[in-house]
Amino acid sequence: MSKRFLIVSLILLAFGIGTLFPQVSKTVVAEKSAHSRLDNILKKKKIRIGTTGDYKPFTYWNSETKQFEGYDIDAAKMLAKNLGVEVEFVRTSWPTLMQDLQADKFDIAVGGISRNLERQKTAHLTAPYIRDGKSPLIRIEDKERFKSLADIDQPSVRIGVNPGGTNEKFVQENIKQAQVTVVENNLDIPNMVAEGKFDVMITDSVEARFYAKQDTRLYAALVDQPFTTHEKGYLIHRGDLDFQNWINLWMEEMKLQGKFKELEQKWLE
The missing domain is CATH 3.40.190.10 (Periplasmic binding protein-like II)
Structure with a gap:
C-alpha cells in the first residue's frame, strides 16, 4: 500500500465520506428512509x-x-x-x-x-x-336487429350505461343518435334490457356473456367481433x-x- 493511498484513507475516516461528499450521504440516507x-x-x-x-x-x-x-x-x-x-x-x-x-x-x-x-x-x-372488448348486451329477440354499431346508433334505440368507466366513455365517443340513459347502478341495467326498458347495454364481452347465461331473455351480440380490444x-x-x-x-x-x-x-x- 502506498503512503499516498494510506494518507487519503485516513483523511476519509477522520472527516467521514458525508463531509467530503454530502450528496452521496444524502442519497444513502434517502434510500434507507424510503419505504415501499x-x-x-x-x-x-x-x-x-x-x-x-x-x-x-x-x-x-x-x-x-x-x-x-x-x-x-x-x-x-x-x-x-x-x-x-x-x-x-x-x-x-x-x-x-x-x-x-x-x-x-x-x-x-x-x-x-x-x-x-x-x-x-x-x-x-x-x-x-x-x-376483452366492448360488445352489446341485447334481448335475444333482437339478435337479427343489432348486427353492427350502426344498427345500434339509431334515434329509436335506447341504451343504458353505467357512469364513470370505459363503458360510458365508449358510448360518449361512438353513439351520436341513439337515446342514452346513465344508470347509477351497473347491476340494474341487464334486467332493464331484458324487461324492455332499454334495447342495448354496451359493456365488456365477458360481462355480456355472463348475463346472457344467467337470463335466457338476453343475448351477448358480436362478442367474437367486439367494437374494441x-x-x-x-x-x-x-x-x-x-x-x-x-x-x-x-x-x-x-x-x-x-x-x-x-x-x-x-x-x-
Missing part, C-alpha cells in the same frame, strides 16, 4: 383492496351474504394469502376510482379494470391478465417499483401455476 407500500403492508399485516362491487363476474357485492364475490375477489384473496396478510375490501365506484386511489383509501384496486393510457397518466396499471389489469399507485415488481411477479406465478385459468373456469365459462 409493500413494506407497510407486511408490517401492518393487511392489504386494502378497492373494488366497485357492481361488475359481474369480476366483482359483485352480495347484499345477502354481505360479502364481495367474483373472479377478482377470489384473486385478491389469493394475493393476500401469498403476502401472508389479511385482506380488507374497500368499496369504491367508477367515477371516484382514481380519486379514491390518490386519497390512499386502498393499496390496489381490482374488479375488471381496463388498461388505458388515460388511467396510466395518474396511476400504474399492472401487467394484463385477460383480454383491451386488457384487464390491476390499479396501483405510481412510483413504487418494489410493490409493482411484487404484484407483477405474483401475476406471472398465477399464470404459471394455472390459477388464473382456474378462476376463468369458475367465473367466465
